[in-house]
Amino acid sequence: MEALFWTLVLFSQVLGVVSVILLATWLSEYGGGYDWDCGNGVGSYHYLLLTIGMVFLYAEAMISFRVTHRLGLSYTAEKAIHATIQSIVVVLVGIGVHAAFVCKDTQGPEKAGKDLYSLHSWLGLATIIVFFGQWIYGIVMTVALRKLDRSWQDLLLPNHAFFGILIFAMSICSCLTGVNEMAIFFVENYNQIVPSGHLANAFGLCLIAFAAVTAYVAYKPDFQIPENRRHPECNAVPTSEGIATSGSGKVVTNPTEHAHQKYGATEETAFKEMDERETKEV
Amino acid sequence: MEALFWTLVLFSQVLGVVSVILLATWLSEYGGGYDWDCGNGVGSYHYLLLTIGMVFLYAEAMISFRVTHRLGLSYTAEKAIHATIQSIVVVLVGIGVHAAFVCKDTQGPEKAGKDLYSLHSWLGLATIIVFFGQWIYGIVMTVALRKLDRSWQDLLLPNHAFFGILIFAMSICSCLTGVNEMAIFFVENYNQIVPSGHLANAFGLCLIAFAAVTAYVAYKPDFQIPENRRHPECNAVPTSEGIATSGSGKVVTNPTEHAHQKYGATEETAFKEMDERETKEV
Numbered sequence: 001m002e003a004l005f006w007t008l009v010l011f012s013q014v015l016g017v018v019s020v021i022l023l024a025t026w027l028s029e030y031g032g033g034y035d036w037d038c039g040n041g042v043g044s045y046h047y048l049l050l051t052i053g054m055v056f057l058y059a060e061a062m063i064s065f066r067v068t069h070r071l072g073l074s075y076t077a078e079k080a081i082h083a084t085i086q087s088i089v090v091v092l093v094g095i096g097v098h099a100a101f102v103c104k105d106t107q108g109p110e111k112a113g114k115d116l117y118s119l120h121s122w123l124g125l126a127t128i129i130v131f132f133g134q135w136i137y138g139i140v141m142t143v144a145l146r147k148l149d150r151s152w153q154d155l156l157l158p159n160h161a162f163f164g165i166l167i168f169a170m171s172i173c174s175c176l177t178g179v180n181e182m183a184i185f186f187v188e189n190y191n192q193i194v195p196s197g198h199l200a201n202a203f204g205l206c207l208i209a210f211a212a213v214t215a216y217v218a219y220k221p222d223f224q225i226p227e228n229r230r231h232p233e234c235n236a237v238p239t240s241e242g243i244a245t246s247g248s249g250k251v252v253t254n255p256t257e258h259a260h261q262k263y264g265a266t267e268e269t270a271f272k273e274m275d276e277r278e279t280k281e282v
Numbered sequence: 283m284e285a286l287f288w289t290l291v292l293f294s295q296v297l298g299v300v301s302v303i304l305l306a307t308w309l310s311e312y313g314g315g316y317d318w319d320c321g322n323g324v325g326s327y328h329y330l331l332l333t334i335g336m337v338f339l340y341a342e343a344m345i346s347f348r349v350t351h352r353l354g355l356s357y358t359a360e361k362a363i364h365a366t367i368q369s370i371v372v373v374l375v376g377i378g379v380h381a382a383f384v385c386k387d388t389q390g391p392e393k394a395g396k397d398l399y400s401l402h403s404w405l406g407l408a409t410i411i412v413f414f415g416q417w418i419y420g421i422v423m424t425v426a427l428r429k430l431d432r433s434w435q436d437l438l439l440p441n442h443a444f445f446g447i448l449i450f451a452m453s454i455c456s457c458l459t460g461v462n463e464m465a466i467f468f469v470e471n472y473n474q475i476v477p478s479g480h481l482a483n484a485f486g487l488c489l490i491a492f493a494a495v496t497a498y499v500a501y502k503p504d505f506q507i508p509e510n511r512r513h514p515e516c517n518a519v520p521t522s523e524g525i526a527t528s529g530s531g532k533v534v535t536n537p538t539e540h541a542h543q544k545y546g547a548t549e550e551t552a553f554k555e556m557d558e559r560e561t562k563e564v
Contacts, residue, residue, distance in 0.1 A: 117473045119462045119486045169451045173458050180401045180459045184466050191399045204401045
């Protein structure tokens with residue numbers, strides 16, 4: 001199962017890098033190139049930065065806990081990496097959205113000020129609003145988690161995870177409507193089956209494939225890590241793959257043969273099982 | 283928790299119906315109306331049937347097990363309802379895709395035969411291919427499940443569930459790129475902030491909200507039902523909400539106070555816990 005995990009992670013990285021290369025190439029060759037003056041009215045930076053931020057890096061943050069835990073990092077380091085990546089995304093989103101508005105405003109009175117009319121822009125705005133909410137929620141949760149009891153944690157964490165996947169899906173929708181829009185506006189004879197159209201379409205499908213593989217890595221219960229590593233008092237809890245964590249988060253060998261039947265599932269279960277065990281012990 | 287479940291289900295239905303009404307109104311008022319001759323080149327049936335099929339009905343099938351189980355239906359009836367809805371979707375997809383091609387071919391030599399050039403069409407085609415694969419997979423799984431041992435079931439079911447959500451997300455992406463495309467082609471002065479543009483955009487956002495709420499209902503572990511109802515030999519297993527099922531799938535009161543800590547999580551856990559208990563009992 002660990003071999004499958006790493007294979008899928010590697011595959012996702014290849015798809016992610018190929019997606020970004022396809023987009024960058026398309027923008028350079030057919031989308032008007034890169035300039036802050038938006039010479040050809042494209043605002044390439046908007047498309048590139050938002051895709052790198054809200055899709056590629058966002059996905060990295062989404063699967064980061066499962067990857068970093070297997071590398072033996074401490075729980076604090078895992079959280080710091082997740083939070084750092086998402087904060088970089090916030091910066092990229094800020095610059096990327098600014099590029100879109102700057103671009104419009106340099107295109108003369110005909111286009112200046114006519115912002116937020118398309119479905120792509122409404123979707124993108126909704127995605128960014130929910131994303132910022134989630135980012136704040138993540139920070140508050142991190143601060144509050146240590147002070148709240150576990151029933152609150154059980155409520156907060158699965159919702160954070162659900163909104164994480166939802167925002168990711170919304171980002172993909174925003175990207176695809178954006179590329180679709182761009183292809184219609186900028187690909188000459190789009191309906192004549194031309195290479196520049198194919199390149200834009202291939203980018204879209206590659207992005208979907210990247211999203212599917214990373215979402216699978218984030219979803220699959222067998223890839224789950226023990227969430228009770230947040231509580232140093234709960235040591236040596238086995239997972240589905242024979243990994244056990246001590247309070248420091250180091251990976252050690254799993255001594256219990258059937259342990260995956262108890263801890264291989266979801267965060268909630270791991271938590272509740274621990275609670276149950278502790279209650280019995282008390 | 284049951285009150286939250288039914289509130290969200292009701293809310294999702296309202297969003298779904300509003301989405302379909304928004305689309306039907308838009309198609310009627312601004313999208314060229316309904317005719318198989320595609321008078322205005324829109325092929326309204328394509329958009330309407332695919333949205334009703336691949337989004338609205340598909341979502342109903344996605345959450346159907348959680349709803350029908352609470353209504354006290356037998357496991358066989360639950361499966362029959364899920365399979366029937368998905369089969370209706372297959373028929374609607376067939377007619378809807380045919381409408382798109384018929385439409386193109388009635389628009390004269392300039393447009394005839396120029397199919398599958400846009401990102402929307404590539405995405406839609408990919409979605410339909412994966413959906414048909416999943417439909418076949420569902421049928422094969424249903425036939426095979428009763429003959430395979432549980433390690434196979436553990437492998438097959440979570441993948442069916444994952445691909446279910448993935449296809450749903452891809453359907454939403456296909457719809458949004460389709461509406462985006464249509465709005466660009468058919469809304470006059472789309473960038474002048476006009477009502478017909480707002481209606482198309484509102485449909486898009488409403489669809490996203492519908493997708494988010496139904497996906498939440500399908501995802502939330504607390505809403506889980508005991509998957510071991512597939513096996514009549516495993517009776518009276520409690521769930522997170524004090525519901526227990528007998529072999530007939532009838533809902534009865536949960537006698538065990540902490541039982542949700544053992545059975546409230548995922549399919550996999552419920553299965554494995556049952557296996558474990560059975561092994562011990564043997």
